Amino acid sequence: MKTRVLVVDDEAPIQRFLRPALLASGYEALSAETGAQALRLIATAAPDVIVLDLGLPDMDGKDVLVEARKFSKSPIIVLSARDQETEKIAALDLGADDYVEKPFAIGEFLARLRAALRHAAPDHAPALRYEAEGVVADLDKRRVTRDGQSLKLTPKEFDLLTVLVRHAGRVVTHRQILAAVWGPAHADDTQYLRVFVGQLRAKIEPNPDVPRLILTEPGIGYRLWTPEAA
Template identity: 75%
Template sequence: MNARILVIDDEAPIHRFLKPALAASGYDVLTAENGRQALHLIATAAPDLIVLDLGLPDMDGKDVLAQARQFSQAPVIVLSARDREAEKIAALDLGADDYVEKPFAIGEFMARLRAALRHAARNEKEISHFEVEGLSVDLERRLVNRNGAPIKLTPKEFDLLAILVRHAGKVVTHKQILTQIWGQAHAEDTQYLRVFVGQLRAKIEPSPDSPRLIQTEAGVGYRLCAAE
């Protein structure tokens, strides 16, 4: 059965561009032009993934996201011309899985869509083991190795890696990581987090000065590379 994608956008050119591209890749496509119609379709059609514009005519896209998250856990890719970091962070903290700015390249968009669908599929069965580019992580036994060689991590370094593994391919905001590991009192300690990410990269990256596994989303958070 093909994955069902709901595209929520009030711009007709976006629908004319995205609908055939998604259909050509084997997806079933639903469309909505405003927030009220979108929420109805999310509730009744149960899409497998939602593409959401923030600038809708009847309500802010973030309000659509917040309401949808009350009854749907379908991955959401925010697609918007709003490029302020605060908008990205707010949408991700509300439960969006990724954020793509307009104008966008269809190749990158489709890659992020596939990654979001893979992440959702992994979430259906709790992940216990993860592998990508020679890195192996056993979450249950708290073991990490690279190309067969064990890597010793501190408890906090492992907790950080575990969060990224559970959300591989998805942006995880600074606030989400900090509150999960160190608590709400440290939600704004981004410099503290940057130090820990640097320490973790030094241990797991083939070339820590040019990291490939843990990718920085400037001003927003981090994303662990997900295997195809």
Template identity: 50%
Template sequence: MTRILVVDDEPSLVRTLSINLRARGYDVEHAFDGRTALQSVVDSVPDLIVLDLGLPDIDGVEVIRRVRAASEVPIIVLSARHDSDDKVEALDEGADDYVTKPFGMDELLARVRSSVRRAASDAAHAATVRTPDFTLDFVERRATRGGSVVRLTPTEWQLLERLAATPGRLVPQADLLRAVWGPGYEREAHYLRVYAAGIRRKLEPAPGHPRYLLTEPGQGYRLRV
């Protein structure tokens, strides 16, 4: 069942959204402030977040920024802010859609369905990575190279999953460390060097001259496929 996290400090709106979403078969959780929302995402990443920008503790844009540091979960913003700068900032930080209050429930539900479909399609495309030298099946967690199975550790899989979510794009060191090891590890860059070297030994045709798992010194890593 698709799980949606509704984040808004208006109890009546949260109640209305929850009733309408549950009536359409969604599993709904809610949070009335940013800190609770972020903790909920840490505990178990939802399939979609519906997020108000005007939260009582942490601004919604900052919530988007922190979520995006570790997850690509779709985010639909709800906001009473009509200024185009607010919309641009939210979208630039990683929101997928922006709905201005007041809104029609049918319109919001249509946007929820669209975001869920798009996320499912993206996940299907990212489920398997194929290169001329190796294949990664993230659903079965099965890696092969030259027809032979390659054993990857759970941590190696986590790193590769995070990189494969945005193929070819640079993922900052701090984002990788936070996504795999958790908050508080953002400065432990040596973890990444050790695990990247291990992945290259197992998958790269020439580990000393990597073709796929690339390092941008002092910045981060990218998976070129």
């Protein structure tokens, strides 16, 4: 049975652009142009993944997201032409799994789609091991190496890396990281987070000035690079 993808967007060019790409990649493509139509299809057609534009003619995409999350656990990838960082952060905090900013390249979009489906697989458990660019992080053993050499991470640096590894390939917002590592009272201390990200990059990145593993999503948060997304 083909994986079913619902694209919710009222822009005909986006639908014409995505549908053939999805079909060529072996997916079944469904489409909706309004929030109401999207919610009906989510309830009746049970798509495996939902691609959701925030700007819909009848309702805000974030409201669709909230309603969909009441009865659907399917991964949701937000399409955003909005340049306000708060909009993207709000969508992620409301339950979106990822976002793609318009305009976008089809290769990156399909990679994000595959990553969302992998994380939604029934047998998927949070990652306990990460391996890329010579860096190996074994969360179970609390051991991190680079090119075979052990790295000494502080407890907070290790906790920060743990959050990123468990969400590898996906955007994790500043608030999500801060709340997980330092607690809800520090959810707005983004400058504090930047310092620790810098310290962690200095230890695991081949060139901390040009990071390849811990990628910045400007104004939003961070994403741990994975080979699958290359």
